[in-house]
Amino acid sequence: MTVIDDIxxxxxxxxxxxxxxxxxKSGRTFIGMCPFHANTRTPSFVVWPETxxxxxxxxxxxxxxxxxFVMKRDGLDFKDALQLLAGKVGVELEERKPEAEIEDRQLARLREAVAAAAQWYNHLLGNNPNAQVAREHLTKRGFTATTIETFQLGYAPDDWHGLQTYLxxxxxxxxEMVDAGLLVQHDDGRVFDxxxxxxxxxxxxxxxxxxxxGARALKAGDEPKYLNSPQSALFDKSRTLYAL
Ligand SMILES: [Zn+2]
Structure with missing residues (x-):
């Protein structure tokens, strides 16, 4: 675990x-007035404790x-925000090169993006009408609801910008989404899921x-049948073992 994750x-x-x-508190979120702009009427600031x-x-x-949040609120650079938050939770910071912290932080962001995508896909597997074929595929192969939750299996919708909009x-x-391997970017800059x-x-x-x-095609003729995340700062294909 990096010191960032630890904190x-x-x-x-x-x-x-x-x-x-x-x-x-509002359901699974917390809402309030945004401290970063003149927000006086409808609260526009949302916090998700889970993520x-x-x-x-x-x-x-x-x-x-x-x-x-702390950087913006207190006008701190990342290093000072790290010091402040580490102090609050009693995490000892080793003297590290600032570049190493920045790299940790970028990796942590990519990890969060992938985790949020996994949650979203998992939610859609149970809720998106077009996921029926995916659910049938799993049922036929003996997957139970428990297995599906344990492995956080999911469904990516037939949408060029669904995940992008969500994230x-x-x-x-x-x-961050491109670096996490979730979006593909054309040479001209256009992106899609x-x-x-x-x-x-x-x-x-x-x-x-x-x-x-790992992503399995659900429609006959969709190639490749198995499409994996690309090599990324997070996902070292040569070192990762498949859990499934
Ligand atoms: Zn605001």
Missing amino acids: KDRLDIVDIVSETVKLR GTWKCFGACNTGGDVFT AGKGFSIE RFRHRLMIPIHDGKGRPIGF
Whole structure:
């Protein structure tokens, strides 16, 4: 576990945001007035404790994690935000090169993007009408609801920008989605969802965190039949063992 993950694990983003923003629980989220723009009427600031992320749906239209929140709030650079949050949870920081911290942080963001994608695909497997064929495929092969949840199997919808829109709403940048292997980028800059109308099988690292996907075609003639996440900073194909 990187020091970033360690700190995030021990921190509750709701506590940190609540230091300066009055939050109200709303289902699985917390909402409040955005501290980063003149937000006085309808609360536009949302915090997701499960993913440790936040987003302003108002004028800012931006979001991030607990680190970006503290950086923005206190006007800190990443290194100082790290010091501050490490101090709060009693994590000892080794003296490391700043580049190493930045790399850790970028990796943590990619990991979060893949985890959010896995959750979304998993949700759609149970809820998207077009996922029927994926559910039948699994039932025929003897997968139970428990197995599906354990492996967090999912369904990627037949949509060129479905995941992109979803993750943008969670505060992830296009660059992060491309780097995580979730979007494909053309030379001219246009992007689209890599996985469409496929059964999604998350591939985990040694700590059980999803870092990529194996994706099976659901329509006869869709090639390739199995499409995997590309090699990325997160997903080292030569080193990852398939759990399934
Ligand atoms: Zn705002």
